[in-house]
Amino acid sequence: MNAIDTVAWFVYLLSAVMFVIGLHFMNSPKTARRGNQISAVGMVIAVIMAFVHLFVTGYRSNIAIILLLLGIAIGAVAGVVSAKKVKMTDMPQLVSIFNTVGGGAAALVALNDILTPAKAPGLVVLITAGLGVVIGSVTFTGSLVAAGKLQGVKFLRKLTLPGKGFLNVLFIVLTIASFVMLCVQPGQRLLWAVLTTVFALVYGLVFVIPIGGADMPVVISVLNACTGTAVAMSGLAIDNVALIVAGALVGAAGATLSILMAQAMNRPLHSVLAGGFGGASNASANDDGPEGTMKETTADDVAVQLVYAQKVIFVPGFGLAQAQAQRELADLGELLKEHGVEVSYAIHPVAGRMPGHMNVLLAEANVPYDELVDLDDINPQFPSANVALVVGANDVTNPAARRPGTPVSGMPILDVDQAQHVVVMKRGRGRGYAGIENELYFEDNTQMLFGDAKAGLQAVIAAVKELLA
Template sequence: MTTTIPVWVQLAYLAAAVCFILALKGLSSPKTARRGNLLGAVAAAGATVVVFFQDPDGMDHVPLILVAIAIGTAAGFIGAYKVQMTQMPQLVALFNGVGGGAAALVALLELHEILENGDESTAIIKIATVFTIFVGAVSFAGSAITFAKLQELMTTRPVVFPGLPIAFGGSFVAAIAIAIVIVNDPNILLGVLLGILGLAIGVLLVLPVGGADVPIVISLLNAFTGLSVAAGGYVLGNTLLLVAGTLVGASGTILTLLMARAMGRSVANTMFGALKGGSTLGAGVASDRPVKSANPEDVAIMLNYAEKIIIVPGYGLAVAQAQHSLRELVEVLQERGIEVDYAIHPVAGRMPGHMNVLLAEAQVPYEQLIEMDEINSEFKNTDVVLVVGANDVVNPAAKTTPGAPIYGMPILNADEAHQVVFMKRSMRPGFAGIENELLFDPKTTLLFGDAKDTMGKLLNAVKAL
């Protein structure tokens, strides 16, 4: 049964959809990202309010709905407010998973409505319903495993067992068969079973992924959630959900492809490489080979007499929360006439844009954040590269060692600089778990210690010169 939507509601939804598009445009640049995020949030809140006035007489269980909204709002606000910058990828994974799970549950309820209405729905509606149940469940379970890996509640290494390909393929074939049966003869129990298979496939999809591939998985699952929400919008006859889900699905897909390209591998190889014996996670054993190290005073002299410096930030910077001290160090160097830029690798950190967000939080000017393709040619003219908490994104093995887990991944050409300084807590390898030969290069100096503490000492040493 179709319901006529009032013109004012359609106009409100149209305005919200336009705001979503503008918000997505805003998120394409660090300068406008905060404004874009706020615009999207306001549009979503406004669209939610409109629902309550669209058909007041046709709404049931309003008090329960309001209680659920209050609980969700409180949980989201407290979680986002208290989360550490290093835990932002986990939060994104959780929010993404909740969206997929919600879409799957709504689709199950709609399947129940189809049965109650005497199977009057079109085949397209049924196909969209089973698609939403399945893909939403995959996104929910996959995001949960991603969260567990990032939070180190389970091993971050690829989890592979002999029967995994068979289990994955068999579950997928079974899911398709059940979906076909549901479309021909709707059945709520089969719908639940389809959801369970989706959960299983989501787990099996993410288990073999490890190391530096996690940001790509987050982006891919985000696209899954968007597609499930778009399909759910079609089932519900809600144009706004259809538009919003399509935007998320399309942008997530594009971002996934860009991230995979930045890793130098296909999405298929990223997701299933471990099944063939490849992975972006190596042995992870700390090296005992000799290296050249220095104290903060020695490194301060190197920086003070340089003409051009490039900073390479990484996840270790986020862990130590040293971004504010780093910004202050850069400002001191710039006041002395030294040219300083930040080199941003697309997959540095644990999620897309992690370093941009981290440095923006420290009020680093956007024009100093230079992407890899633009800055790579500058390294050969750079006096000192200061690598803070990064490893894999400057590892020459990506260019020189066929068979290495990260071989083929485009990297920042830090090895071309005149001098390289690594700020590291220890000799443990990066997230890919492999040794970095640049650490043992004669022109490389290591500054050991917690990045925040060491950065403070380095800042004081530079000021003292």
């Protein structure tokens, strides 16, 4: 190892340390922005060091450098534009697209390390790079399908996969077999590398296509973990400590989050990845549902309840994100707090379409972090709440989860029904992702305010201001 290699190693190590520090700061919403900035600086340092090392040690082609710089420019512009233009409600799709890009890039780096050397690579390189190809390829197509489903692409939403179990097993076996042959017959590495890539790409499709929308938050976390693992494998193949540490951090964080999300749904992770929501009773999803009728209310009546309450709990869900009504909900909360009402926001870990979706939306609307309360801490507070205002949350509030024999049985829910009065803002009378009626809507203490969440909240805000005038 010469001097420049030693310097590069220590610089990459510094970048890796900054990644770890940045991840630590992301533990809290208050410091998450700083954590992002620290990690970004670490990545910039690593990229600059890579160029310094390249120019000091020499390069073969000016065209290659031009193409490299062009690729960086295109990626940087795409990243900045997407970060500024994409709405917070579309952030899950953007994360999936980033997973697609990350997995594809890791697979290409690994393929390059397998195919470009004049002599066949050693077994260690073949194993690490081969794993990078497999995991990166699965992540590429899987994340692409996930992004399409989240975006509501009709073709993907209606697409069914007959014999999904057989196809999953088939392409797992084919992918593993071709990967093993790549390691056993390095002289035929072009053939086996291509077959491994193709089989892994197809497996990514058959893996994600059958999985329903309710499980997408967990799937996104799993694919994010796959992206990190693929990057770490590529880093091992090219002996780059920054890639190894960055990939390992992303992989470990994604895997941990996937397990926690599955636990929040009270479902084994393997059950989620097998596709479909629930599994206890398909018949329950198709029955007549709870008896009774939904009691409708008006914005004026809701305003009266809120103004004369002492404690109000807001329960946001994906309907809030879909209507882009987070700022209206935050404005309503500020109005009530100025009037002396205690306001909290109940955050279910799987509300929305990705982990932390509600936290991000409400943070964008400048809701104080200490008012965002997670499930375990907010549930004991519902009995003392005068009003629980549910905005676009469905399955995560369904009391049917407390009894066996339903698709949501055992899933931890927000105990909204224990509040003194419940108001549910909902676009229509449709069911949630689980495909069953929400028993909360038929409770004696529940009233329904139908319509667009944004327009509904604006009407409630106007009524509250009129009462307080």
